[in-house]
Amino acid sequence: MTGAPCQVTRDEALIFERSRPGRTAYSLPPLDVPTVPLETWIESRFLRADQLAGLPEVSEVDVIRHFTRLSRWNYAVDLGMYPLGSCTMKYNPKVNERVARLEGFAQHHPLTPEELSQGSLEVLKMLEELLCEITGMAAGCLQPAAGAHGELTGLLLIRACLEARGDARQKVLIPDSAHGTNPASAAICGYRVQTIPSTERGLIDLEALRRAADSEVAALMLTNPNTLGLFEEAIEEIVRIVHEAGGLVYMDGANMNALVGIARPGDMGVDVIHLNIHKTFSTPHGGGGPGAGPVLVTSELEPFLPVPRIVRRPDGTLALDYDRPRSIGRVRAFYGNFGVLVRGLSYILTMGPEGLREVAETAVLNANYLAHQLKDTYEIAYPGPVMHEVVFSDKRQRAYGVRNVDIAKRLIDYGFHPPTMSFPLIVPGALMVEPTETEGREELDLFIAAMKAIDRECRENPELVRTAPHQTRLGRLDEVSAARRPVLRWRPEESNAPSGSLSEKRVASPEP
């Protein structure tokens, strides 16, 4: 080939840049009625002055090729391993998609009267009861749209409960290994956050917790297993300390994939927990959702749950109960992300109790297999048997001038999605890997081989790793400029001025 642009490798133009005046993806039959100006029927104040100028004018094949190309550049769990730690990017069984698309669910309008919604209400009721059984809690609310929303709902419940006790409090305790959403949720809920350090072993420091657990403590927010993939063995003592101080224990259930079917937070004394249906219970996530973050509580907190509650009437039918005077109110329009909840129920029912237990066992086994196979190659900051995920660091590779970000980018060249980076914050240069139960031995071995190959490259040709990825359509992006001077919107007037434009910052890379 000489000089001609290659269709497959070219930098895909935006749909706006493909626009050609007058081009359309439709053809209408000739007009057989008189033309009437829009203004005669619609008041001018309701009409847009710009006549929708600037929208792309493209043909059907332009649209199809553009979006099909983009979709093929995507990476998904249906293509390969997606080891993002703390995200539980497990495979989503297609039967769940099929169930969610059943007409009776997919077409059901949320304003349909109760008597015509019994099937959908039964789905929600059954899911709430199963989640209670799985977590050992008394009652729950399926409304929260995702995990952080579940955290906020859970903290609002704790606030309502403490105020009802006549003992409103000021602060929330959060370990330094926590997800960043925990302090954010506490702050939005009006609490002051106090950080509890971790011990040398990566577990919550009980002495520090005892010192912090005073009469101002509303709650401890605890992720268990924590973000280092370690089970907080002292959970019963932790709960006792917080309860004796008069506070409540909130469990972030993001890492429930390690426990499901084996241990129940309710039995450990937890007062509130949120689950991520889109993690533990297999519904799709990434790319912005939608998710579902149900909140489960003890019987003491049950009166404060959001409305409506789904209740069973004496005749066995289900109803939406809004008459809950102590409720914190609604937290979401309608009843949550219903389609996601249907998928979650389908997953739980098709897996069954033994299947769910096997999920946790396999997820933990897979993480330990990776930890064992890679421990001589990559530093593990907090060694010890891990649960569902393992946190490596770039400590040994730093000697060759290679950082975690470089290793993560190089993994793309080997066909893997990068792991979670630089988190938890207490591990400098963290690479947090969660294989989930999805991956079989062969896939795990490929990942191990790739990680070992990258380590060799760090020693023999660090520049190769520092400049990765090399096998992608776009090379290393300038993330610093993107964060310092984000270009969030394409504007036609700027597209003709390449200086400082997005495309100038892209680094071209040869097709393999």
Add this chain to the structure above:
Amino acid sequence: MATYPEDCLYTREHEWIRVEDDVGVIGITDYAQEALGDIVYVELPSVGDHFSQGEPFGNVESVKAVSELYMPVSGEVVEINEDLAESPQLVNEDPYGDGWMVKITLSDPTELETLMSASEYEEYVKEERQKEK
């Protein structure tokens, strides 16, 4: 290699303060900017805000993480470094100079005695590096 100017005092959270004519200039240390990596945003308080010693007064965001900034000593903010809004990289390029963050009037100068000298801080950073996982 990190630097430790002699005319500054240091906190365990890696802030520095330099007192010039009753006004304390505050920023983060060379070690801190190096650990954070490329800084992309600095959130600072408003002039007139009061903070106690050890209280968070803002935060600094790098490509990797967001970290809180802690007041070395109690005081009232009299000036903030407006240049950081447009050029947060100044913190990386010149942490003890153009990358300064706030100026305060000290409400209790005796608190300065609780801070580390340059040599003490250098020793502290050495220990931190040892501990680094």
